[in-house]
Amino acid sequence: MYGNGQPRGGVARREQPDDSRAVTLVLDASAVLAFAGGSMHVHEPVLIADESNEDVAVPVAFLLEAVRRDPGIDLHELLHHPRVIVVTPDRTDDDLLLDWTLYYTGREDLAAAAVVSYRHERCSVLTGEPDADAIGGRRPRWVIPIGSW
Amino acid sequence: MALEDVLTMVDGARLPGMAQDEDRRSAEWAEIHERHLGERERVAAISDQEWAAERDNEVRLVREWAATRRRSAA
Secondary structure, X not given: OOOOOOEOOOOOOOOOOOOOOOEEEEEOHHHHHHHHOOOHHHHHHHHHHHHOOOEEEEEHHHHHHHHHHOOOOOOHHHHOOOOEEEEOOOHXXXXXXXXXXXXXXXXXXXXXXXXXXXXXXXXXXEEOOHHHHOEOOEOOOOEEEOOOO | OOHHHXXXXXXXXXXXXXXXXXXXXXXXXXHHHHHHHHHXXXXXXXXXXXXXXXXXXXXXXXXHXXXXXXXXXX
């Protein structure tokens, strides 16, 4: 499994007090588009998360980016999936988000994924653009390319 | 498509080629499933300490890079 998904530090995470499920996977914009398109490479990890009683997070920034790329995208299934939650980084992480956004040359969506996954232990990011998430010239281990694991 | 073919489909039988398509998709799905389980095992094999240290180092790198960038821009 990806891990226990417990949050660290002062945390960007869900606020529901009765929600103890771990977030172990973040879908980025490319994964959102692939999910909406019916890709098995995205549906399957979401299904496995469901079977493992884990949650899958989609930062709002990625929803916006997905819609920007494909204004006709159908997000109904994704947004009504019982294991998919839409998240935003916590306000306490504004500075961190800003630094990551700067590092990723203005890509606030990538920054949000980095921050959200950082705040949930063993949380990976599923993406069709793994090179965009490189840090120090290499792809972090929490970045999982769609269809190539 | 002939009415007989349609009725065959409604009855649950599969037209020629459908079985092959389903087998191929099933095999592909199984492969994806196995690959994803393997990825989860790969991540699980990393110790908590190593994972946290790696992520903390990345954050430190990014924050130092951003601070340097701001100083040079000021």
